[in-house]
Amino acid sequence: MSELDSLMEAFGEAGGDKTVLASEDVAHLAASGHKLLSMRSVKGLEVSARETLTGISVSVTVKEEVKIKNPVHLCFGVLHKKGTQKIKMDVKLEKNSCAGFIAHCIFPRAEKVTHIMDAVVEIGEGAEMRYSETHYHGLYGGIEVRPRSVIKVGRNGRYFGDFTLTAGLVGSLDIDYSVEAGENAVSELTARVFGHANDDIKIKEKVSLEGEKARGLIKTRIAIEDEATAEVTGITEGNAAHARGHVDCMEIVKDNAVARAIPIVSVTNPLAKVTHEAAIGSVDKKQMETLMAHGLTPGESVDMIVKGMLR
Amino acid sequence: MALLEIRDLTFEAGDKKILDGFNMTIEPSEVHALLGTNGTGKSTLAYLVMGCGGYRPASGEIVFDGKVIDDLKIHERARLGITMAWQEPVRFEGISVKDYLALGNEGADPSSYLRMVGLHPDLYLRRMVDKALSGGERKRIELASVLGLKPRLAVLDEPDSGIDMLSTQDIVNVIKAFREKGASVLLITHREEIVVIADRASQICNGRIVCTGHPEEVAEYYKSRRCIVCDGEMCVYV
Numbered sequence: 309m310s311e312l313d314s315l316m317e318a319f320g321e322a323g324g325d326k327t328v329l330a331s332e333d334v335a336h337l338a339a340s341g342h343k344l345l346s347m348r349s350v351k352g353l354e355v356s357a358r359e360t361l362t363g364i365s366v367s368v369t370v371k372e373e374v375k376i377k378n379p380v381h382l383c384f385g386v387l388h389k390k391g392t393q394k395i396k397m398d399v400k401l402e403k404n405s406c407a408g409f410i411a412h413c414i415f416p417r418a419e420k421v422t423h424i425m426d427a428v429v430e431i432g433e434g435a436e437m438r439y440s441e442t443h444y445h446g447l448y449g450g451i452e453v454r455p456r457s458v459i460k461v462g463r464n465g466r467y468f469g470d471f472t473l474t475a476g477l478v479g480s481l482d483i484d485y486s487v488e489a490g491e492n493a494v495s496e497l498t499a500r501v502f503g504h505a506n507d508d509i510k511i512k513e514k515v516s517l518e519g520e521k522a523r524g525l526i527k528t529r530i531a532i533e534d535e536a537t538a539e540v541t542g543i544t545e546g547n548a549a550h551a552r553g554h555v556d557c558m559e560i561v562k563d564n565a566v567a568r569a570i571p572i573v574s575v576t577n578p579l580a581k582v583t584h585e586a587a588i589g590s591v592d593k594k595q596m597e598t599l600m601a602h603g604l605t606p607g608e609s610v611d612m613i614v615k616g617m618l619r
Numbered sequence: 620m621a622l623l624e625i626r627d628l629t630f631e632a633g634d635k636k637i638l639d640g641f642n643m644t645i646e647p648s649e650v651h652a653l654l655g656t657n658g659t660g661k662s663t664l665a666y667l668v669m670g671c672g673g674y675r676p677a678s679g680e681i682v683f684d685g686k687v688i689d690d691l692k693i694h695e696r697a698r699l700g701i702t703m704a705w706q707e708p709v710r711f712e713g714i715s716v717k718d719y720l721a722l723g724n725e726g727a728d729p730s731s732y733l734r735m736v737g738l739h740p741d742l743y744l745r746r747m748v749d750k751a752l753s754g755g756e757r758k759r760i761e762l763a764s765v766l767g768l769k770p771r772l773a774v775l776d777e778p779d780s781g782i783d784m785l786s787t788q789d790i791v792n793v794i795k796a797f798r799e800k801g802a803s804v805l806l807i808t809h810r811e812e813i814v815v816i817a818d819r820a821s822q823i824c825n826g827r828i829v830c831t832g833h834p835e836e837v838a839e840y841y842k843s844r845r846c847i848v849c850d851g852e853m854c855v856y857v
Contacts, residue, residue, distance in 0.1 A: 529712070558712075592709065595711060597693055598705065598709050600692070600697060601669060601693055601697050601703050602697060602702065602764070602768060603697040603698050603722070604722065604723075606694070612714065613711065615713065616711050616713030616714040617712045618713070619712070619713030
């Protein structure tokens, strides 16, 4: 079996659609460790990638006015028990372009694996980018994941980022995303993580609303159990007139897990407005009782509430 | 034999007796309306019947189908056929209306229950039971969900509150549907036009039943504030 087949096999086992790379209408890039396994582009999308000593360096450009019909699939992973994968990614969406990206990060057997992502994203005037990253981790927890992104959203541009890690053990996760939103730009960052055992979760997301009427939302949903720990820092800065930002963090804590939420909101323009809400604790009692009144056991009720929150 | 029998029930919150020697019966397939002003113990009774956390009788007992259920947890009571529509139903992130209506009602078509509460299935089944729903929409979905459970006893805590007057007929239809399906209903309400569809009605004041009888008579009694317990002192604010 080729390494690409193995990667897609693991992807399929994690619940993904293995056939996604076969379609000629769908652009993709697949890499295992520092090996580039497969790549396809479509009209209006320029992709170049090269192998480095420890990973892959990728450059993606969506040309002006081009709307990419199908999401671009990015499959990254380390199939061995040990290894390092550093992904360096530069993404540029030119004026009035539009593209969606779905990143699958697969580490089924990780015992001592490091996955580092360094991304620089530039979204041009009126352009829109949707980026969804889903991780599939094994049951060993021996993985360190460090995604870093610096995103700049131009005038009237839109960025929607979504990070999900709810399958397998998290290991050590340290997210650091930063967005700068220009005039009338929209930025939404969502993260959903389910931690177990000794998982260590750190999420830091920052949205700077620099342009007039820029809008930003940071939404974080965390569930942790056993001895897991989570620290979520959501920073929103309103630095321009009529900028609107909101930080929304919810963490459900079970067993001996420990959660911390640090919302930091600042406003330097009197016409800007930034709000935040954070809820940390056990499962809501009334939600539990409502589901139990439908016949669910306490355990089934907690599962349903947590799964719903992380969906 | 009554389906639900509440015997000499007393419930205290701190020093205050919320229910004080409360007695009530609900017969099979009976809709029994409970009227009372704010703070008289109506919702407390609902929580005690459902077995909610923190609601344990200080004395007395709740008997369902001949069995004392005081020690049963909520889901155990639900499995006996008791369920409840809360006055202010909670929201759930990530749970669709379709999935919510399927809880305890797997395999059934949820559309008919939504139609019964005046909601079009095409507009609601894929929506989430979250903050995006208005209070009235959420209450209707809760009623549809309780209806779908096919309970033996449905406790409806002010199903009409927060729902516009024009839609009162939808609520009336739902209550009738419970009765037609053989369910008993403990109906907590303030509205006379809802009370009159009950088979019997009782007025609660100061933690006790002060009268039980024909719904129209009890509603009239309630309106006149002629309460034998407090002489109108507790029953002024509806």
